[in-house]
Amino acid sequence: MSVSSTRSLSNQDHWQFxxxxxxxxxxxxTDEQTQVVMEARMFLSSAIQPLEWLARLPENWIGQGNRVLTERSALTSEIDxxxxxxxxxxxxxxxxxSINQENDRLRMLLGVASRINQGKLxxxxxxxxxxxxxxxxxxxxKGLRDGIITGLPVMDAQGxxxxxxSVNLSESDILLVSDLAMQIPVRVVRTGARGIVQGDGNNELNLKFLPTTSNIREGDLLETSGLDGRYPSGIPVAEVISIKSQAGSVFWQxxxxxxxxxxxxxxxxxxINQTKPNTEVITP
Amino acid sequence: MKKIRWLPSQQDSHNRWVVFFSLLMGVLLDSISWSGDWGVAIPDVTPLILLYWVMAIATNNFLVTAFFFGLLHDVLYHTGMGTYALIYCFLLYPMLHLRLQIRNKTLVQMSLFIGVWMLAHQVLVWLITPANHLAMENIAFWFAIPISILLWSFIFLSLRVLRRNMNVR
Known part of the structure; x- marks a missing residue:
């Protein structure tokens, strides 16, 4: 630290002190006993108000940010x-x-009790x-810590x-119905005829093992039959879009x-927490 | 015949503005409210800045400045008017006596000296301001002393850069 000049304390310094x-x-x-210095305090308070306002800015910004995030979080939670x-x-x-259609067809005896409501969603x-x-x-x-295990059925709003x-701690892989390795036992909702659908790897499914003697037409809805114990019965799976007969085959294509x-x-x-699913993993 | 100077020179005026604004920055930093029990461990920056300028500019005693900024702190901390003014004057007076010796020390030695001054500051605050009697129950209040020792290096170096850049002599 360098200075141009120095000096020792003078009498003036002592007296100033x-x-x-x-x-x-x-x-x-005076401040303790009277209100005389109140105005001086108010004046100084006004003078440092801009400084206090500046000092509060970071806190206000953080507060506003938190509020925005909280509101956004609340809205997101509500949407969820x-x-x-x-x-x-x-x-x-x-x-x-599905139940109504089953009632309409008077086929309750063949129906498997739905177990969808037995589990946690x-x-x-x-x-x-x-x-x-x-x-x-x-x-x-969702993964292991959410209670997910291999083989659990997965649905969306449609079916x-x-x-x-496969499952890890916080995430899971879902094999979609359209995958080649996927096979699901189904029945035709309208007639109750059973078959197995298999993914074609290209967003479409093939219904297999449906005899040509069965009554099926385009627009028919296929739902899980529940016979394999893996899927609860009555979950919509697919809608028939084309039917072909193959020469020499006893099954519809x-x-x-x-x-x-x-x-x-x-x-x-x-x-989850439904009847224990078959944990066998389908591999291609 | 030696000419007596009644009006402040241009250099003095320049120095005062730089000191004034650096101390205002100190008040600004002291205005920040730190949440939590450990907020009391954050030392006042204004007296540290004041001590720096007392050491750096040996031609001024800064007692009036200390008094004024003490009053600002009284307003800021809602203490009785004159409380911090008195504390700052008490802090400055021994520094005025010793500044020529202290400023020739190394930064580490200087930091330790500043620690002594901040100990005096905390004790004075503890003794004079009624609210700080609670300080005995909160050990964090005394942590302001080691923190100010650590902080001193940063303040010293920052203000030295400012002083050199602003040509404060």
Whole structure:
């Protein structure tokens, strides 16, 4: 530290110190006993108000940021709740439609009691998809710590999406119904005829093992039969879009389109704590 | 015959503005309200800045400045008018005596000296201001002393850069 000149304390400095201390003490006593210095305090307070305002700015910004984030978070939470509600209502509607149709056909004896309501429903968000273009696999943001296990059925608001293929701590891979490796036992809602649908790897399904003697037509809805114990019965799976007969074959060549929006759904519904699913993983 | 100077020179006036604004920055920093129990561990920056200028500009005693900024702190901290003015004057007076010795010390030695001054500051605050009697229950209040020792290097170097850039002599 360098200075151009220095000096020792002069008498003036001593007197200034004494005067400042005396004035301070007088002010302290006056402020304690009277209201005389109130105006001086108000004046100084006004003078430093801009400084205090500046000092509060960061805190205000942080506060406003927190408030915006909180509001946004609350809205997001509300939207999530509403989406869950829509999913639940859609799923209940699907189930009731299915039950009504079963009642209409007087085929209750063949029906398998729906187990959808026996489990806990969990909503997952699709966060990624398989880098392999030949596989129909998506990743959701729910994993082992959410109670997800391999083999659980996965739905969206329209119908069956697929099943849980693999699980890690916080995420799971879902094998979509349209994957080549996916096979689901189904029945035709209108007639009750049973078959198995298999994904074709290209957003369509093939209904297999449906005899040519069976009554089937375009627009028929296929739902899970529940016979394999993996999927609860009554979940809509696909809608028949074309029927062909192949010479020499005793089965129809039926093409169906998944009712679930496998390519565009963002939220999926998982049934957990239901009857223990078959944990066998289907591999291509 | 030696000419007596009654009016402040241009250099004095320049110095005063720089000192004034640096102390205003100190008041600004002291105005920030730190949340939590450990907020009391944040030392007042204004007395540290004041001590720097007392050491840096040996031609001025800064007692009036200390008194004025003490009053500002009284308003800021809602203490009785004159309380901090008295504390700052008490802090400055021994520094006026010792500044020629202290400013020749190394930065580390200087920081330790400043620690002594800040100990005096905390004790005076504790003794004079009624609200700080609660300080005995909160050990964080005394942590302001080691923190100010650490802070001193930063304040010293920053103000030295300012002083050199602004040509304060």
């Amino acid at each position: 004494v005067a400042a201390c005396a004035l301070s003490l007088i002010l302290m006593v 709740k509403l989406r869950l509600q829509v999913l639940l209502l859609s799923q209940q509607l699907q189930q009731s439609q 969990l909503v997952g968000i699709i966060v990624d998809h398989s880098p392999d273009p030949f596989r129909q696999i998506v990743r959701i943001n 069956l999406m697929g099943q849980v293929l 039926v093409t169906a389109q998944p009712v679930a929006k496998v390519g565009s759904s963002r939220e999926v519904l998982l049934l």
